[in-house]
Amino acid sequence: MSPKQHRGEVTSDLLLDAALRLYTQSGEQGVTVTAVTRTSGVSLGSLYHHFGSLDGLLTALTERWTGRLLEQLVTALTGAETAREGIRAVVGAYLAFVRDHPGAALLVHSPSADRRLLARGREIRDAQQPTVSAMSRWIQPRIDAGEVAPLPMPLLESLVLGPVVAVARRRLSGVRDVDLDEAARILPERIWRSISADGA
Known part of the structure; x- marks a missing residue:
């Protein structure tokens, strides 16, 4: 796996883990773009790059x-x-x-x-x-x-x-x-x- 691919996996994991934490705390209504990017420390652009929406x-x-x-x-x-x-x-x-x-x-x-x-x-x-x-x-x-x-x-x-x-x-x-x-x-x-x- 190249360093770029590894960074991409790490970024995806950060977003997914943040989304699960938010879902566990507040349900689906708590999983907003703002909350996910804030909780994960990942940029909005990266969220859309990896998951589209x-x-x-x-x-x-x-x-x-x-x-x-x-x-x-x-x-x-x-x-x-x-x-x-x-x-x-x-x-x-x-x-x-x-x-x-x-x-x-x-x-x-x-x-x-x-x-x-x-x-x-x-x-x-x-x-x-x-x-x-x-x-x-x-x-x-x-x-x-x-x-x-x-x-x-x-x-x-x-x-x-x-x-x-x-x-x-x-x-x-x-x-x-x-x-x-x-x-x-x-x-x-x-x-x-x-x-x-x-x-x-």
Whole structure:
């Protein structure tokens, strides 16, 4: 990497980190051009050079943390021997991400993040393909072995992550009637029953 490329990465990181701090403190309305440049110490021209717009910055920030969440899930999954253990690991990793990175988790689960990612659907899917492929490569042998029900991969993903995402969104919305540790203890077994080949 050339010194110029390195400086560019450092500048991008400063802007992204500042945007996340501001989002965590004040929500999206707190992420203004003025606040980002002041907090990061980076010039307005550099922000537009690297991201094109404030929305471009927020899109890049959403993609960064969505990618990190997916990487955390893959790491958890690939460390598990059985499909049942894999479900427990994925649920635990997802809810740990929500607990450990509340600002990033709030951003990733926000309606505006949904809109941004949907607007760039194909591009986002292509960027996430290695992670999705890693999940598929892990689960396919468990399907072939009769451990997991032979369902289409999108349905398996919905059955596994749907309940976890719902708990995360509920918690991030400010509702405190769900304890993340309790959810991490209860959900895996319930989810496992929905995807196991024998339903047990």
